[in-house]
Amino acid sequence: KPRLYSGMQPSADSLQVGNYIGALMQWRDLQEAYDAYFSVVDLHALTQPNDPAELREKTRRTAAQYIAAGIEPSKSTLYVQSHVAAHPELAWILSTITGFGEAGRMTQFKDKSARYGVDTTSVGLFTYPVLMAADILLYQTDIVPVGDDQKQHVELTRDLAERFNSRYGQTFKVPMPVIQQDTARIYDLQNPTAKMSKSAESDAGTLWLLDDPAVSAKKIMRAVTDSEGAVHYDREQKPGVSNLLVIYAALTGRQIPSIEDEYAGRGYGDFKKGLAEVVVNEFGPVRARALELLDDKAELDRVLAANADRAAEVAGRTLDDVYDRVGLLRRS
Numbered sequence: 001k002p003r004l005y006s007g008m009q010p011s012a013d014s015l016q017v018g019n020y021i022g023a024l025m026q027w028r029d030l031q032e033a034y035d036a037y038f039s040v041v042d043l044h045a046l047t048q049p050n051d052p053a054e055l056r057e058k059t060r061r062t063a064a065q066y067i068a069a070g071i072e073p074s075k076s077t078l079y080v081q082s083h084v085a086a087h088p089e090l091a092w093i094l095s096t097i098t099g100f101g102e103a104g105r106m107t108q109f110k111d112k113s114a115r116y117g118v119d120t121t122s123v124g125l126f127t128y129p130v131l132m133a134a135d136i137l138l139y140q141t142d143i144v145p146v147g148d149d150q151k152q153h154v155e156l157t158r159d160l161a162e163r164f165n166s167r168y169g170q171t172f173k174v175p176m177p178v179i180q181q182d183t184a185r186i187y188d189l190q191n192p193t194a195k196m197s198k199s200a201e202s203d204a205g206t207l208w209l210l211d212d213p214a215v216s217a218k219k220i221m222r223a224v225t226d227s228e229g230a231v232h233y234d235r236e237q238k239p240g241v242s243n244l245l246v247i248y249a250a251l252t253g254r255q256i257p258s259i260e261d262e263y264a265g266r267g268y269g270d271f272k273k274g275l276a277e278v279v280v281n282e283f284g285p286v287r288a289r290a291l292e293l294l295d296d297k298a299e300l301d302r303v304l305a306a307n308a309d310r311a312a313e314v315a316g317r318t319l320d321d322v323y324d325r326v327g328l329l330r331r332s
């Protein structure tokens with residue numbers, strides 16, 4: 001089977017609906033046809049300020065939500081990035097073939113460092129894309145499903161793989177990004193032109209997977225719409241209603257026109273009630289399963305350890321090859 005690699009940062013207690021629709025639903029489908037590696041990228045999360053105890057908890061919670069959403073740890077390799085030491089080890093080697101200017105051109109770094117200011121921007125944030133390249137290349141990955149905000153990082157990964165291969169001989173597979181469609185992009189319920197995001201700090205605009213169902217329903221009923229009163233899709237003129245339609249369609253597997261037809265001549269109240277029901281039905285079981293998994297932390301940790309062993313074996317083979325090729329004297 002071809003290989004797939006993807007991951008998420010444990011940057012909040014709960015994942016949000018954008019993570020579910022934009023990533024987890026696809027991962028769940030793709031794990032059938034691919035030898036899939038899904039990582040909780042905790043080393044990446046260290047590029048933001050973190051409380052240590054909270055980061056540990058968020059890491060477990062993120063893993064539990066992967067499983068609750070249908071990623072099967074017996075089918076896919078679902079592990080915590082820091083459990084496999086080869087990630088930062090390969091990142092170091094790759095950093096020695098990455099240009100300073102090349103890394104400086106990454107738009108995510110430019111955006112975030114502009115936001116934080118130069119004194120609070122870490123070197124870790126600067127080298128984040130190199131660690132991401134290591135994540136992907138360690139597994140001889142064929143495809144990397146990501147949002148379009150990550151496309152540039154996958155391009156860098158490809159450049160680094162090609163550079164290394166041409167300098168030291170064929171070592172890495174050059175991976176392909178698989179960019180999610182625009183219709184899989186979910187926006188903030190209160191500010192429907194901004195991407196829904198774990199770190200947006202807009203609680204009323206974010207549908208959390210682990211929200212109490214009554215809370216999710218209330219957030220949907222209060223979602224920003226417009227004064228037209230007609231349920232139809234128009235991203236430009238009606239971003240709020242369009243966003244709700246996209247969520248509805250994604251969670252039910254229905255086409256948007258069929259949902260528009262169902263709610264033709266009915267108000268937003270009815271439509272939102274319908275969507276609230278869909279959301280509660282979808283996430284109720286996911287939430288229950290995640291909480292159940294989190295009730296038995298020892299078992300969850302055992303599953304993660306076994307998966308990390310599997311990942312470490314594959315990653316270790318690539319790292320060994322790399323160390324040989326660059327000329328490091330191997331310990332006998």
Ligand code: AQP
Pocket residue numbers: 007008009011016017018019020021022023145146147148184185186187195196197198199200
């Ligand atoms: N709103 C979204 N719509 C569709 N897909 C989304 N993803 C994230 N938000 C949406 C996809 O989820 C995966 C994990 O990405 P992430 O960990 O960067 O998610 P985030 O919620 O955006 O988290 P942060 O911590 O707030 O990250 P930054 O700081 O990067 O914005 C990806 O596949 C992503 O496409």
